[in-house]
Amino acid sequence: MPTLRDCILLHGPDLNPIHCKTFAWQDDHVTEIAVGDPAPTLPAPSLVVIPGLYNGHTHVGDGALPDGAAGLTLEEGFFRPHGYKYRELGKLTPAELREHMTNTLQFMARTGTVAHLDFREQGAEGAQLLREASNNTGIDSIILNQFNESPFDEATLDAGTASLPASALAELEAMLAIADGFSESTMNDLTPRAWREIRERTAATGQLRAIHCLENPAYRDISMRRNGRGDLARALDTTDYDADLIVHLTLANAAEIKLMAESGRTAALNPRANATLGLPLPPVTALLDAGARLLLGTDNVMLTPPNLFAELDFTHRLARSQATEARPSVPPPVDILRMVTSNIRPLLGGDHYGYLDVGLPASFVVLDFTAPHLRHTRNLLASIVGRVGTADILATYHRGRELWRSAELSF
Numbered sequence: 345m346p347t348l349r350d351c352i353l354l355h356g357p358d359l360n361p362i363h364c365k366t367f368a369w370q371d372d373h374v375t376e377i378a379v380g381d382p383a384p385t386l387p388a389p390s391l392v393v394i395p396g397l398y399n400g401h402t403h404v405g406d407g408a409l410p411d412g413a414a415g416l417t418l419e420e421g422f423f424r425p426h427g428y429k430y431r432e433l434g435k436l437t438p439a440e441l442r443e444h445m446t447n448t449l450q451f452m453a454r455t456g457t458v459a460h461l462d463f464r465e466q467g468a469e470g471a472q473l474l475r476e477a478s479n480n481t482g483i484d485s486i487i488l489n490q491f492n493e494s495p496f497d498e499a500t501l502d503a504g505t506a507s508l509p510a511s512a513l514a515e516l517e518a519m520l521a522i523a524d525g526f527s528e529s530t531m532n533d534l535t536p537r538a539w540r541e542i543r544e545r546t547a548a549t550g551q552l553r554a555i556h557c558l559e560n561p562a563y564r565d566i567s568m569r570r571n572g573r574g575d576l577a578r579a580l581d582t583t584d585y586d587a588d589l590i591v592h593l594t595l596a597n598a599a600e601i602k603l604m605a606e607s608g609r610t611a612a613l614n615p616r617a618n619a620t621l622g623l624p625l626p627p628v629t630a631l632l633d634a635g636a637r638l639l640l641g642t643d644n645v646m647l648t649p650p651n652l653f654a655e656l657d658f659t660h661r662l663a664r665s666q667a668t669e670a671r672p673s674v675p676p677p678v679d680i681l682r683m684v685t686s687n688i689r690p691l692l693g694g695d696h697y698g699y700l701d702v703g704l705p706a707s708f709v710v711l712d713f714t715a716p717h718l719r720h721t722r723n724l725l726a727s728i729v730g731r732v733g734t735a736d737i738l739a740t741y742h743r744g745r746e747l748w749r750s751a752e753l754s755f
């Protein structure tokens with residue numbers, strides 16, 4: 345059976361670094377972890393094994409348009425029906441779209457990612473193309489599908505009483521037959537009754553519900569004007585949409601941070617994408633202090649390359665700058681690393697763990713800490729979060745399947 349010897353491994357849901365004489369796997373699961381002493385630093389140059397990474401928010405469908413939205417606002421670049429993204433994706437054939445998505449997933453595997461939650465546009469057909477790209481590459485695409493076209497016009501949304509029309513109900517059925525759940529751009533894109541209909545439909549089959557909240561001021565302002573409540577409050581209300589996953593929270597105030605944490609639901613932050621669009625950065629440290637369960641995402645591929653090591657680096661530095669000089673150990677790097685590993689478990693369950701132990705899926709990444717710029721680290725977790733480049737990633741495995749392996753690594 346395949347085996348790595350004398351490595352350092354991040355063990356269990358707390359990602360404890362340990363010496364590991366033998367790490368072995370067979371078929372799709374881990375068969376042996378010989379747990380040795382704690383390894384906060386490296387006594388000798390070593391390979392380091394970490395769990396395979398989960399990207400909590402992507403749009404890989406626009407991988408065909410890298411940097412296409414440079415210089416555009418959120419609305420100009422990304423909103424239906426006339427935003428740059430929708431105009432340009434409409435010009436590509438299904439085969440071209442699938443090829444671009446496959447290329448994007450291969451880049452994600454090359455940079456340590458084994459699964460992602462994708463907010464897939466273009467309705468059921470868009471979901472089907474991503475499903476095919478996922479099967480081709482071995483990366484798990486957890487697809488949260490959105491309507492191809494908005495079911496309501498502005499006047500109907502302002503009136504706020506309409507149910508989903510029959511055509512939208514039919515599209516919802518078609519999407520949920522392929523996808524793992526539902527997503528939309530904002531809570532302002534559907535009526536309150538439509539959100540309740542979608543909650544009831546997805547709850548019946550145990551499928552996921554996700555939504556972008558508080559990305560820019562309009563999200564909260566329009567929601568307040570129409571409903572007397574902000575978009576986050578409506579998204580989390582168990583009698584409205586009852587979302588499992590909230591994305592962004594860039595503008596979350598103290599009350600909204602508390603609401604998010606007390607909901608027990610999961611939030612995915614995307615600080616590099618927010619920065620690229622000239623938006624405020626999410627309150628990472630305040631959310632962590634409040635006890636919110638957080639993921640990290642890279643958002644649209646046209647905005648940011650989906651490399652989670654880059655997102656970890658940016659996020660940890662951002663969180664440190666929000667923690668102030670008086671709290672020099674806050675937040676510890678392991679809290680940031682959990683955002684792409686073990687924090688996924690409560691949201692997805694099943695065979696998604698985000699951590700390594702005997703009997704669990706063999707989903708892991710091998711890092712080259714024999715390299716001169718890494719081997720002398722005095723803080724292994726800080727170096728994983730802040731110093732690993734693409735060339736340092738020697739292999740990515742998901743459920744025992746090799747998604748990427750460098751010719752330099754043999755076992």
Ligand SMILES: [Zn+2]
Pocket residue numbers: 401402403463556591643644
């Ligand atoms: Zn999104």
